[in-house]
Amino acid sequence: MAYLPYLLFIKPIFGTTLTLLIILALTRNFLYPQLYANLPPTLLSLITFVPLAIYFFFHTIFKSSAALPPGPLSIPIFGNWFQVGNDLNHCLLASMAQKYGPVFLLKLGSKNLTVVSDPELATQVLHTQGVEFGSRPRNVVFDIFTGNGQDMVFTVYGEHWRKMRRIMTLPFFTNKVVHQYSNMWEEEMEMVVNDLKKDEKVKTKGIVIRKRLQLMLYNIMYRMMFDAKFESQEDPLFIEATKFNSERSRLAQSFEYNYGDFIPLLRPFLRGYLNKCRDLQLRRLAFFNKYYVEKRREIMAANGEKHKISCAIDHIIDAQMKGEISEENVLYIVENINVAAIETTLWSMEWAIAELVNHPAIQHKIRQEISHVLKGEPVTESNLHELPYLQATVKETLRLHTPIPLLVPHMNLGEAKLGGFTIPKESKVIVNAWWLANNPKWWKNPEEFRPERFLEEERDTDAVAGGKVDFRYLPFGMGRRSCPGIILALPILGLIIAKLVTNFEMKTPLGTDKIDVSGKGGQFSLHIANHSTVAFSPIMV
Numbered sequence: 001m002a003y004l005p006y007l008l009f010i011k012p013i014f015g016t017t018l019t020l021l022i023i024l025a026l027t028r029n030f031l032y033p034q035l036y037a038n039l040p041p042t043l044l045s046l047i048t049f050v051p052l053a054i055y056f057f058f059h060t061i062f063k064s065s066a067a068l069p070p071g072p073l074s075i076p077i078f079g080n081w082f083q084v085g086n087d088l089n090h091c092l093l094a095s096m097a098q099k100y101g102p103v104f105l106l107k108l109g110s111k112n113l114t115v116v117s118d119p120e121l122a123t124q125v126l127h128t129q130g131v132e133f134g135s136r137p138r139n140v141v142f143d144i145f146t147g148n149g150q151d152m153v154f155t156v157y158g159e160h161w162r163k164m165r166r167i168m169t170l171p172f173f174t175n176k177v178v179h180q181y182s183n184m185w186e187e188e189m190e191m192v193v194n195d196l197k198k199d200e201k202v203k204t205k206g207i208v209i210r211k212r213l214q215l216m217l218y219n220i221m222y223r224m225m226f227d228a229k230f231e232s233q234e235d236p237l238f239i240e241a242t243k244f245n246s247e248r249s250r251l252a253q254s255f256e257y258n259y260g261d262f263i264p265l266l267r268p269f270l271r272g273y274l275n276k277c278r279d280l281q282l283r284r285l286a287f288f289n290k291y292y293v294e295k296r297r298e299i300m301a302a303n304g305e306k307h308k309i310s311c312a313i314d315h316i317i318d319a320q321m322k323g324e325i326s327e328e329n330v331l332y333i334v335e336n337i338n339v340a341a342i343e344t345t346l347w348s349m350e351w352a353i354a355e356l357v358n359h360p361a362i363q364h365k366i367r368q369e370i371s372h373v374l375k376g377e378p379v380t381e382s383n384l385h386e387l388p389y390l391q392a393t394v395k396e397t398l399r400l401h402t403p404i405p406l407l408v409p410h411m412n413l414g415e416a417k418l419g420g421f422t423i424p425k426e427s428k429v430i431v432n433a434w435w436l437a438n439n440p441k442w443w444k445n446p447e448e449f450r451p452e453r454f455l456e457e458e459r460d461t462d463a464v465a466g467g468k469v470d471f472r473y474l475p476f477g478m479g480r481r482s483c484p485g486i487i488l489a490l491p492i493l494g495l496i497i498a499k500l501v502t503n504f505e506m507k508t509p510l511g512t513d514k515i516d517v518s519g520k521g522g523q524f525s526l527h528i529a530n531h532s533t534v535a536f537s538p539i540m541v
């Protein structure tokens with residue numbers, strides 16, 4: 001209650017005073033210096049600094065009495081924006097956590113950002129108070145790309161999200177789906193191996209492996225989704241799909257639009273950017289609809305009663321025809337899978353391969369494990385569980401190079417309590433999953449790529465989305481909003497590493513001795529800064 005007079009009177013009065021002072025300083029120094037020529041300098045200093053001092057005094061007192069989390073002092077309108085800038089990446093937030101503690105608050109213009117950097121508090125946000133913190137914050141650009149929350153990934157916690165998650169689970173996220181499609185995944189992976197073997201240049205000069213793996217992952221996901229595939233990297237539909245998705249990622253992940261998102265006053269300057277997003281989204285959804293969704297509708301209609309559901313989108317269209325979701329929701333599910341499933345898994349593959357090239361001894365150990373355990377049998381989805389070192393390599397990749405280092409932001413719809421502090425309602429709540437998995441307080445030499453840690457001191461640590469959870473290791477999040485795609489991503493990653501390592505020695509191209517594993521981040525992502533060129537030298541058996 002003590003906070004009320006501050007909110008109602010002191011904050012607006014001093015906020016206005018501060019704004020007037022800024023105008024005063026501008027007019028005095030730059031625009032109309034002659035107006036102030038006759039005033040004594042001490043008086044000018046007093047009228048400038050006394051209200052400022054009072055503002056900051058009350059701000060500090062009342063902020064602590066409302067028990068908001070600690071954080072840098074903020075100024076009206078802009079908050080901490082000038083101090084922290086746009087690029088709020090996992091490293092910057094980790095260094096701020098060392099100064100302000102395991103939960104701290106930043107004001108970004110009109111928005112509150114709460115940053116959580118401790119396993120206990122992460123348990124609170126994702127599990128114990130999973131309902132309270134289970135929403136997603138709105139953002140001017142994501143409102144466009146999700147049709148104001150008609151999707152599943154970015155929608156608020158509630159009835160719509162529950163329905164979408166239930167409808168998506170059956171066709172995408174069950175063990176039955178994994179068993180149904182794992183042969184197809186292997187088939188796509190074998191094609192990669194064959195392509196790499198065919199090309200002589202690949203053995204010495206190497207190739208940018210991302211491009212071929214991208215085609216493989218699009219084919220895996222589009223075969224599961226639509227029973228459709230792309231012929232090659234030159235297939236016009238592949239070129240168009242990847243262009244649409246990468247432009248969507250670029251616009252959504254950029255830090256360029258933060259100023260207009262944080263500070264409503266500046267939003268008119270974003271008009272051009274938002275129009276670009278709207279135009280792209282219209283054309284992109286029309287593309288998915290015309291070439292994929294409509295085709296399945298036609299097949300379903302032609303088969304009538306006899307139609308057997310044969311891919312994920314058939315299930316989704318079926319749910320729409322039963323009136324559970326709208327036609328737009330169907331398209332937003334396609335949109336979500338395109339962004340959530342493909343790039344994340346592709347980034348993880350690129351990191352894993354780059355680290356394996358830089359650590360030939362680890363490649364050798366995976367190969368030895370496979371030949372020792374499987375005795376010449378091929379690696380398949382059903383025997384992956386017999387290969388702990390391979391699995392440890394996947395885990396270590398996701399620990400050191402967490403593809404979504406801050407998870408997808410959470411939000412508390414109502415005011416909430418966290419670690420003894422008050423979290424104002426509708427705060428964006430970020431869990432720094434990368435820091436939880438790379439803090440030397442909790443991990444031995446965290447900067448080292450060492451899969452052995454998951455068989456030695458960390459043998460009980462698993463990337464799981466439920467059950468017994470170690471909250472220092474959350475590459476897929478945890479709890480209600482955790483990644484349902486973990487059930488597909490882990491075996492796909494294990495299989496591709498196994499296929500590549502058993503068929504090739506992966507090396508740096510002739511004349512180089514290390515792959516650059518430095519990273520580059522966006523609003524939600526961490527990916528390799530330079531796509532690696534890798535030489536694949538076939539292993540003769």
Ligand code: HEM
Pocket residue numbers: 126152153154165172336337340341342344345348403404407408409410475476477478480481482483484485486488489
């Ligand atoms: C290595 C690959 C992947 C990683 C690291 C990853 C990571 C994540 C993370 C961190 C979240 C947010 C968790 C949170 O907010 O607490 C998430 C959400 C999600 N992921 Fe994944 N993901 C991967 C692959 C996939 C795949 C293959 C699919 C689908 C086929 C998928 C579908 C989703 C969906 C639908 C959500 C939103 C869940 C919700 O809001 O309820 N992901 N993922």
